[in-house]
Amino acid sequence: MIEMIANELKLHSWQVEHTLSLLEEGNTVPFIARYRKEMTGGLDEEQIRKIEELKENTLRLEKRREDVLRLLKEQGVLDEGLNKAILACEKISQIDDLYRPYQQKxxxxxxxxxxxxxxxxxxxxxxxxxxxxxxxxxxxxxxxxxxxxxxxxxxxxxxxxxxxxxxxxxxxxxxxxxxxxxxxxxxxxxxxxxxxxxxxxxxxxxxxxxxxxxxxxxxxxxxxxxxxxxxxxxxxxxxxxxxxxxxxxxxxxxxxxxxxxxxxxxxxxxxxxxxxxxxxxxxxxxxxxxxxxxxxSMNLEHLLLQPPLKNKVILGFDPAYRTGCKLAVIDTTGKLLKVDVIYPHVPHKKVKEASEKLLSLIENYHVEVIAIGNGTASRESESFVADFVHKHDLNVSYTIVSEAGASVYSASKAAKEEFADLPVEHRSAVSIARRLQDPLSELIKIDPQSIGVGQYQHDVAGAQLKERLDFVVEKAVNRVGVNVNTASVELLKHVAGLKESSAKSIVFYRQEHGELKNRKELKDISKIGAKTFEQAAGFLRIEDGEELLDRTAIHPESYKLARELFSYVGLKESQIGSEEMKETLRCVDKEKLCEDLSCDMYTLDDILEVFQHPFRDYRERFTPVLLRKDVVELEDLKIGDRLEGVVRNVVDFGAFVDIGLHEDGLVHISQMSENRIGHPEEVVSVGDIVKVKVIGIDMEKQKVQLSFKGG
CATH class of the missing domain: 1.10.3500.10 (Tex N-terminal region-like)
Structure with a gap:
């Protein structure tokens, strides 16, 4: 089995063998990928998942082989040729084909x-x-x-x-x-x-x-x-x-x-x-x-890893016609400050009153960004906001935020517990604002299948889809890391090694004892045993605690090595992330370091990376959100116009790009590159800010065809 998996994935047998051993010992995929690189040869989460999947497939194949051989033997029809043919099968369907003539029908x-x-x-x-x-x-x-x-x-x-x-x-x-x-x-x-x-x-x-x-x-x-x-x-x-x-x-x-x-x-x-x-x-x-x-899975991962809009007071704007546009202001930490409702659209058209309320909220709470949901009345709301900002000459930007799944969250148990006194529709406005401020923390509360970045996702096998999406969520959460003192149960339960019960124990401990001061304190929490601590500790961050390294991705098991490294290069912990630290580490002989400190190169590389960029958010490497101050109307567009937009969804045949219109424009795969490409994912990802050229306008269907060529 090990040889077969190694050949299939083009890996060394020892990599597969060590990975399977680690999995059998109860280690999680994120933990193995981040903290056991020396054993796997640096395999990432996807490779480890594939090894685990192929192992399960192989076990199913062997189980079917055993069952068929037993049944044939019981029937007295298993001769040497048939036995040899069944043993040579590499797929269950091949075994079934050989068994078909003897099957009870x-x-x-x-x-x-x-x-x-x-x-x-x-x-x-x-x-x-x-x-x-x-x-x-x-x-x-x-x-x-x-x-x-x-x-x-x-x-x-x-x-x-x-x-x-x-x-x-x-x-x-x-x-x-x-x-x-x-x-x-x-x-x-x-x-x-x-x-x-x-x-x-x-x-x-x-x-x-x-x-x-x-x-x-x-x-x-x-x-x-x-x-x-x-x-x-x-x-x-x-x-x-x-x-x-x-x-x-x-x-x-x-x-x-x-x-x-x-x-x-x-x-x-x-x-x-x-x-x-x-x-x-x-x-x-x-x-x-x-x-x-x-x-x-690919789209969900990019969506979850969109960079957060930090240190901004945001107003969530949930558009609607008859029932009014729900507003929610959140502070820089995501705390709800104020909710309200305005009626700028038909049938009410209370534009003056709506403008006054909106201006009051922006001035009173120093709102910097407005997050507009992309559902019903979205573009009318965008026009209203753009005119409003221009008229009052405000230093306020806005952006369109996908509200897919917001209504699902609003009616969920988690939303009821968090905002028991708020009506459902106002919870949506809060969710929209928070999706902009910290996409991962907010989207984690929603069933991934309700987030609109798929391709016929409702037509696929539910269990298979859920398993893969749960993996993507777990991968994203652990790549970013979690602030143990502020994270919700929904976020914590996706941390490697934690389950819902242990996540609830952490939140309960915080409520009883206040904020955790160090990672060691995790061991005092109910349902956090030695194995759970080992798996989770490196992904749980403690800001402003007693131990500086607790703020980083360095695992507690490597603290001793990290401190030896500080001494080795003659620097102090307080200098972590400084230019002096970066300059010193640029000149270090890593091979000699490994030898002198008796460590492996993978662990050393990870620690050196943290020493140079200790508090960097993994999501910073991705495209930041596109903020606007004006609006695009379909009637104003012309063939050849060049615009900037945000990729909202990537599918087999192209990408849908939000350029500020009611419907996203389509960039067909044939319009993505001068060279032939196999799939749009080779060119773009969800959340990317792209330059496009208008190549087709269908006024009747209100659709626009876009191109990256010359965009």
Missing amino acids: KKTRAMLAKEAGLEPLAEWIRKFYRDADIQKEAQKYVKGAISSIDEAIQGAKDILAQWIAEDVEIRAKVKDNIVNFGRLETKKKKDAEDEKKVYQMYYEFSERVNRLAPHRIMAIDRGEKENIISVSFSYNKEYLSGWVARYLMRNRKSPLEALVQEAIEDGLKRLVYTAIEREVRRDLSAVAQEKSIQVF
């Missing part, structure tokens, strides 16, 4: 024919005697349940058809032909209703199976599920029928050719084609779903 025509004693006749036909007399041979079987020669021949053909359907080589040939040479075709169903013409391109659609893009497969699957389109395959059945005949008869001449050909046609049409088509559809959907999960 519901009563089939072939089974009934066998029960009637016709299997020897089918075997005789399969020998293709040159002087075969089928009438004479079949007469021998006219007895009991078989009342005529024709009935005997038909039963034998049914058995032959079943053998054809169970033949591994034949099934593989049909599948290969469909996948590599066939076409998938869709048609609109006769009485289907598709008012918004969502599936218009699939009303008459045909494409080579091996060229189908994952997002097309997802769209086709959904369209079929909604009874809008029908789906079929087109491939060369005449060729396959001829191939099977040559495969079975080996070009031998016999009076039985026509009879066998009938059995071939029946077996293929009745038993093989439909089954293999279903198998190909399942495979296509599985690949498309996996790609959808990958896209969602």
Whole structure:
């Protein structure tokens, strides 16, 4: 298993072996990736996850292999050739193909024919005697349940058809032909209703199976599920029928050719084609779903790691028409200062009153940034805010914030506990403001599937998606680190080694004893044992505590080494992060350091990085939020205009960019680079600020096509 995983991932066997050992000892993926690099050769979270996943897949494969071998042995049909073939299988589907002929099935025509004693006749036909007399041979079987020669021949053909359907080589040939040479075709169903013409391109659609893009497969699957389109395959059945005949008869001449050909046609049409088509559809959907999960995971990670807007007083603006725009002001720590509601839009149009309220909030609380939710009435609210800021000549910026999942959070248990006295709609405004101030801390409270950065994410297997998204959340939280004295239960429970119960214990301890003064104090908290402390400590930061190193990503197990390093270079802890420290470390001989301090290079590199940038936020390496002071109207746009925007979503076929319009503009994959690219993720990520050029405007659909070329 270790060799197989190593070959699959192009790693050394020792890396896989050590990683599996660490996992079996109960170590978490983030902990192994950050603090056990010397054992894994510096593998990252994704590589470790893949090793764990392949191990589970291998165990499932071996379990299926054992079960099938046992069942075949019990049936008394396991010979040396079949045993060898099953042991050579690398996929569960291959094992199932070999087991299919021996599997207990519901009563089939072939089974009934066998029960009637016709299997020897089918075997005789399969020998293709040159002087075969089928009438004479079949007469021998006219007895009991078989009342005529024709009935005997038909039963034998049914058995032959079943053998054809169970033949591994034949099934593989049909599948290969469909996948590599066939076409998938869709048609609109006769009485289907598709008012918004969502599936218009699939009303008459045909494409080579091996060229189908994952997002097309997802769209086709959904369209079929909604009874809008029908789906079929087109491939060369005449060729396959001829191939099977040559495969079975080996070009031998016999009076039985026509009879066998009938059995071939029946077996293929009745038993093989439909089954293999279903198998190909399942495979296509599985690949498309996996790609959808990958896209969602990638987008979610970039969204969670968007840089926070620190040290700003922010006003959250949750737009609406009839019920009014809900406002919430938060201070630089995220604490709620004030909530209100204004009615600047139809049907109320109380613009003057709304302006007065907004101005009062901005002046009284020194608001610096307005975060506008991107839902209903978003662009009208943006126009209102832009005009308002310009009219009053305010030093206030605004930005559009995705409010996907805000309503889910607002009605959640966590929101009720945090803001018991606030109505649901005001909680949304608070969430919108906090998403701008600290995206990770706020978005962590929401079910990842409710965050709108996916590609058909609601059509994929729930358990598989949840597992991957939970991994992404855990990875992001631990990359950034958590302030143990301010973090919510929702944030803490994603820290390596912690669960909801231990996260609650930390919050309860804070309430009882006040802020933690050092990491060692974690050991005094209920449900934080030695293993939990080991896994979590390095990711839990303590600001303004008794120990300077507790503010950093250095693990307590390496404090002794860190202090030896301070002494070695002749500097003090208080100089950490200083220019003097950086200059000293630039000239250090790391190989000699490792030798003199008896440490590995991975741990040394991590400590030296912290010494030079001790309090750097991991998210600072990503693009900061785009703040605006003006508004874009579709009517004002012209082909060729160049604009700045924010990437809101990345999918297989392109990226959706917010340029300030009601709907995000699309940059198709063909417009992303002068060179051919395999996927948009090679060029952009969610949250990137990009320069685009307008290349198409559809006033009727209110849509804009954009390009990065010359943007």
